[in-house]
Amino acid sequence: xxxxLTVIHALGLMLVVFSLSYVMPVITTLIYADTTxxxxxxxxxxxxxxxxxxxxxxxxxxxxxxxxxxxYLLVVAMWATMPAVATLPLLMVLPGLSFTDAYFETMSxxxxxxxxxxxxxxxxxxxxxxxxxxxxxxxxxxxxxxAVAVLPLLGIGGRQLFKAETPGPMKDAALTxxxxxxxxxxxxxxxxxxxxxxxxxxLAGMNWLDAICHAFAATGLGxxxxxxxxxxxxxxxxxxxxxxxxMLLSAMNFSTHFMxxxxxxxxxxxxxxxxxxxxxxxxxxxxxxxxxxxxxxxYASFWTALxxxxxxxxxxxxxxxxSNADFNRWPIFAPLWMLFLGGIVASSGSTGGGIKMIxxxxxxxxxxREFVKLLHPAAVNPMKxxxxxxxxxxxxxxxxxxxxxxxxVVILTFALLISGLDFISAFSAIIACINNVGPxxxxxxxxxxxxVLTDLQTWVCTxxxxxxxxxxxxxxxxxxPQFWRR
Numbered sequence: 045x046x047x048x049l050t051v052i053h054a055l056g057l058m059l060v061v062f063s064l065s066y067v068m069p070v071i072t073t074l075i076y077a078d079t080t081x082x083x084x085x086x087x088x089x090x091x092x093x094x095x096x097x098x099x100x101x102x103x104x105x106x107x108x109x110x111x112x113x114x115x116y117l118l119v120v121a122m123w124a125t126m127p128a129v130a131t132l133p134l135l136m137v138l139p140g141l142s143f144t145d146a147y148f149e150t151m152s153x154x155x156x157x158x159x160x161x162x163x164x165x166x167x168x169x170x171x172x173x174x175x176x177x178x179x180x181x182x183x184x185x186x187x188x189x190x191a192v193a194v195l196p197l198l199g200i201g202g203r204q205l206f207k208a209e210t211p212g213p214m215k216d217a218a219l220t221x222x223x224x225x226x227x228x229x230x231x232x233x234x235x236x237x238x239x240x241x242x243x244x245x246x247l248a249g250m251n252w253l254d255a256i257c258h259a260f261a262a263t264g265l266g267x268x269x270x271x272x273x274x275x276x277x278x279x280x281x282x283x284x285x286x287x288x289x290x291m292l293l294s295a296m297n298f299s300t301h302f303m304x305x306x307x308x309x310x311x312x313x314x315x316x317x318x319x320x321x322x323x324x325x326x327x328x329x330x331x332x333x334x335x336x337x338x339x340x341x342x343y344a345s346f347w348t349a350l351x352x353x354x355x356x357x358x359x360x361x362x363x364x365x366x367s368n369a370d371f372n373r374w375p376i377f378a379p380l381w382m383l384f385l386g387g388i389v390a391s392s393g394s395t396g397g398g399i400k401m402i403x404x405x406x407x408x409x410x411x412x413r414e415f416v417k418l419l420h421p422a423a424v425n426p427m428k429x430x431x432x433x434x435x436x437x438x439x440x441x442x443x444x445x446x447x448x449x450x451x452x453v454v455i456l457t458f459a460l461l462i463s464g465l466d467f468i469s470a471f472s473a474i475i476a477c478i479n480n481v482g483p484x485x486x487x488x489x490x491x492x493x494x495x496v497l498t499d500l501q502t503w504v505c506t507x508x509x510x511x512x513x514x515x516x517x518x519x520x521x522x523x524x525p526q527f528w529r530r
Contacts, residue, residue, distance in 0.1 A: 049105075049106035050106045052099055053100055053106050054110065055096075056099030057100055058122055058126070059092055059099065059126070060092075060093050061096075062126055063096065064089075066086075066092070066133075068174055068175075069085045069172075069175045070082060072170050072171040073085060076170050076171070078170075081137060084133055084136040085133055087136070088132035088136070091129075091132060092132070095129065116521055119518055120510075123154065123513065126150075126154060130150035130179060131150050133175055134146040134150070134172070137172055138172070144502050145502065148503075149176070151506050151510065152482075153176055153177075153183060154179050154180075154182065154183035155397075155512065155513035156183045156184050156264045157482055157512075157513075158481075159476065160268065161493060161497075163272060163493065165269060173257055173270045174253070177261055177270075178260060180260050180261050180264040180266030181238065181260035181264045181266075183513070184260075184263060185230060185234045230298050232302075233301045233302045234263065234298060244286045245258055245283060245287070248280065248283045248285075249278070253270065254270055257269070258366070261364065262287050262291050262364060262366070265291065265295065265364045265395045265396045265397075265480070267359075267366055267367075267481070267482030274366050274367045275287065275366050276368040284351070287355070287359070287366065288354065291358055291359060292326065292362060294362065294395050295363070295391060295394050296394055297391040297392060297394055298394065299393050300393075318405065322389050322391050322401050325385070325389060325401075326357070329357055329381070329385060330350075330354045330358065333353040333357050333382075334346070334349045334353040337353050337374065337375075340375050342374055352368060352369045352371075355369075357381075357382050357385070360382035361385035361386055362389060363389075363481050363482075364481075365476075365483050370491040372486070372489030380485075383485070386398055386475070386476070386479045386481040387399050397479045397481070397512050402429070403442045405429055406429070406434060409428075409434070410439055410442075410443070444517075448517065449516060452478060452516060453474055453478060456474045457470050457474045460501055460505075463500050463501050463504070464498075465487075468485050469485065469486030469488055472486060473486075473508075477506075477508035477512060480512050
């Protein structure tokens with residue numbers, strides 16, 4: 045019981061910290077002189093801080109270091125609670141929006157999925173668009189990573205939280221001896237890349253509001269936009285080129301960015317096998333997709349095909365999900381290949397979702413080991429990636445993750461099918477949500493959105509986004525009897 049109250053105590057502190065995120069939309073309302081919306085965001089800030097403060101006060105006797113078990117519990121509680129409190133501005137400002145749709149929108153933002161149920165994005169108040177995109181940005185590196193840099197100062201350690209939330213199988217490798225310093229360094233790199241993206245988009249022709257919002261989306265790898273037509277609204281190759289660069293940067297391990305910055309050298313990138321595989325697969329796929337669309341006659345000009353194939357493929361493969369064309373109308377191979385890439389391209393330690401490139405590399409290497417074992421049963425053949433030996437425990441963990449991943453996709457797809465959704469829409473919606481990509485195909489394609497789904501279908505997709513962002517194990521372990529045994 046004491047440990048559970050420690051979880052509630054920590055969650056209360058996180059809500060108090062999270063209430064500070066309303067400062068940005070509050071400033072936006074002042075810039076645009078929107079006094080009505082100023083009151084709404086101030087109320088949301090006060091209610092969030094009051095709720096967190098009450099939880100903290102009632103459990104202040106129970107602060108302390110969390111066990112692994114309670115670290116997982118806190119992570120899931122945080123990712124379920126914060127989208128709920130983040131709905132407050134949406135529910136107050138947007139008449140007729142249900143809690144189900146508002147919760148889907150905020151969960152989509154914080155998990156960096158970027159799927160939306162809203163229409164008329166061009167006419168939303170600037171503060172609401174800033175709020176949606178700020179959720180994308182905060183979720184990008186993970187609110188937990190920010191929390192482990194803050195909570196130790198408040199008497200709560202953060203290593204178990206970091207291990208529970210950080211994506212990828214290599215969770216024990218720290219950039220610095222102290223986990224707090226690691227989290228701060230990652231956020232510093234994340235902030236610098238975001239500022240560079242904002243400046244680049246402004247130079248490419250966006251106004252400040254669009255530049256900030258789309259920089260948050262690109263670095264957080266979320267598909268939110270300020271326009272219903274997404275990036276197609278701008279019709280600008282320069283803007284698309286800037287976004288592609290920053291989407292690829294955000295799909296790489298931020299530890300690599302930090303080490304390159306600290307060493308003032310590109311050598312860490314050359315040594316990052318996962319990052320090289322990510323960029324290589326994307327570039328090859330862009331070339332192949334361009335020729336495919338040109339050959340199929342989807343675009344008469346090769347250069348036009350290159351532009352649209354490259355942007356949409358990079359965006360979908362990196363799990364960003366922004367679009368400049370309705371790829372739902374392309375030959376079916378093209379969008380399905382992009383959805384497939386969305387499951388494997390992002391690196392561990394990036395802001396992307398999906399299986400992650402490192403796990404894909406482990407699977408390929410393990411298949412090769414099995415072939416060798418069949419031919420030479422007595423051979424000792426350790427797995428190496430980038431010159432480093434991968435322990436068998438990591439291999440087994442990857443195989444277990446892949447099994448749960450595909451089981452989750454199948455079960456959730458059938459849940460949508462039994463609810464009445466067609467197969468392409470159901471399958472692509474689950475793939476897009478569990479990989480945190482955003483747009484799917486069919487009725488949830490890039491020219492439409494998830495607002496067409498029923499409440500039941502919306503909750504299924506919301507759950508898919510949650511388990512995808514927390515990499516399945518973190519959530520599903522709570523449903524095992526072993527978790528609750530003493």
